[in-house]
Amino acid sequence: MALIASTAAHAACHQPYGPAGDWPTHHVFDDGTDLGLAFKYQYDVDRFLDDGGRFRDAHTNRRKELGVLLKKKGVYSATAVFDFQARSWLDVYARVQTRALFGTDAGAIRVGYAKTPVGFEGNTGTGSTTFLETALPTQAIYASRRIGADWAMLRPHWLVDAGYYWGGDLQGDSDGHMAAARAAWTPRRSAGDVVHLGLSASRETPQGSTDGRGLHSDPAARLRARPEVGLTTLRLVDSGKLAPVDSIDRRGAEALWIGGPWSVQAEYLDARVTLRNGRPRYHADGYYAFASWVLTGESRSYANGNVGDVKPTGAAGAVELAVRYSELNLDDASLPGGREHDWTVGANWYINRHLKLQANYVRARSDRRGLVVDPDVVEARVQISL
Template identity: 55%
Template sequence: MAFMAGLAALPSCASATGGYDFYGNWPTHVVAGDGTDIGIAALYQVDLNRFAGDGGRFQDAQTNRRKYLGIYVRKQGIYDLNVQYDYQARQWVDTFIRVRSKGLLGTDLGTFRFGYSKTPVGFEGVTSSAATTFIETALPTQAFWEGRRTGLDWAWLRPSYLINLGYYFVHKDLDGNNPGHSVAGRVAWVPVNEAGHVVHLGLSASRETPEWRDGTAPAARLRARPEDGLSTLRLVDSGALPYTNHIDRRGVEALWIEGPWSLQGEYLDAKVKRDGGRPNVSGHGYYAFATWTLTGESRYYSDGNVADRRYSSRNQAVIRPAHPWGALELAVRYSRLDLDDGAVAGGHEHNWTLGANWYLGEHLKFQANYVWAVSERRHVRVDPDIFEMRAQISF
């Protein structure tokens, strides 16, 4: 009750601090006379998971999912510096400096970013955690997306295409894990790129080369939760794959937005190359989903990715809900993952997910999902039904 009362008080408090309101941008940043923007960034998510038909394997849960807090300094068109930490998982998230060469040098040589950031293979994976259509990413994204690594990447962004190349060479990530290095690339053709009208077709690939650590050989592992975020049980799991020499990942992605409708899909695979005569291991999967925004808004697309209906310095009107009580969105997704390969019985799974999202203003979001999961591993079937809810605050 105290939380709701605090939210109710925000409009009057904000309006007293210089034009901010509950519906618009909250007073979390200041802009200097030269245009330098300094502010606090936060993402708070609290989730609820309920399971049925699982034979008692899963436990109902409700807790915090993410607690990001960070700071940023940016100057439009020139640079941005971002430092962010997840106090729930106790690990660093996006922490980098990005420079736009045209604004800095007067010549457009692309955008350069150095630091700890997301690797590009996996369309859902590189989407902001605050902006995902479903509460959890699809099965193949969980299994194959590499996550964040530290290094340098370069992006050449044009309205009709994009090129993104990265070399992640720092020996370990910011949490001291994942020793090794990676190279990655992503290209996309965007023949239609207007507000509310988008066609995006992309390809991506990477090679991760892990290193020995404290005398222990590197071991890859491919696995996924049944599209819930609070359990520790994976229904499909390759197990540890020791003596991994490198991991090759590939992706094919597509996005179509037409007014309040959208379609998005992706095929992903990974191949683990192992030393010492051990067999290589491969896995593959895909997902496809459709969305319909009942209140008429379009999904927001920029620089090769989708974003939530919240603050954007480019064009707030594109993503602000057209109604004072927010935007309502319905979504359905099908996903499939296969980790059976020869002697490695990682299992296979396919899921259907129904989702509903309520975007209340620019900073509040409420989600509900129902997942029907069907899995089999080593001739054992587990088919849980999962009900999920999330409340989110982000700025």
């Protein structure tokens, strides 16, 4: 509790708005056009134990995101978000509903820079995750954002999302092409009563690049993960640079059950990197599973094929407890990238819809090329969002 209080004190010094009810968020014009701002601020504190001196305790900003939103219900939506902490663009896209274009609902078409569909936890908003950081396999295998176009169809008991990406990312990296698709069956989909089962797959063909000095770099891939801690650059497992790469195939399987205050979520991710020059294909995979219980009786929210935060109903907010196991295998016959498995225990206090406190204890265990590193981590976060 002292760690949470310390984190809250740091965040309070940076809080840009007054009480939650006074925060300006958007303006709706007479024709229904909605213009608004999106803001997310996170301050983290990390403390490492039994790490052999390899990691450094840290406390600093985790995210400082500011975005502009423009939408008209049933017609279009557009957004542009920048993270001033990471100094990188996040979602920058426009989406249009086909009903508005053709008079028939055939889904939505999106063009711009957005998350790719292979992965469940990776597509969850960074402000809505049950734990402070994503699980090991999500970090290593999920492809994140690319420039391209996708089409999504959402129905009461199923959803499909397919995209083609051709422009790398807005940071000037990840050149190449990717085709990706995700499908899910939702036989139960109502507030506090959800069953979601999904599959996804993609193929990426990276491209080499030439810098301003005329130096050429072969197309490459690298799979690695932090020990589910955000304020460190150290990885316990790492494939190293794989090059030259011909293609990267990713696959995923996902499951979610929400029953009132209880929830179970699990995901398996797999990556196969095909190398050139007759070198053997590199294979990595991993999975996680977690359970959560909202002590105050609310449920995790679910919409558009993904989960969101618990929405508190009482004056004292909502409290959630969760436990997660994750495992990642980057060892392959051709390259020993290491193995790691983590246990994480978490507690979340949703004070209101704009203020959230989180605390995690992570017990990480890894083995890479005979080097065993087993840190324990205590971490906490204050999040302010609108």
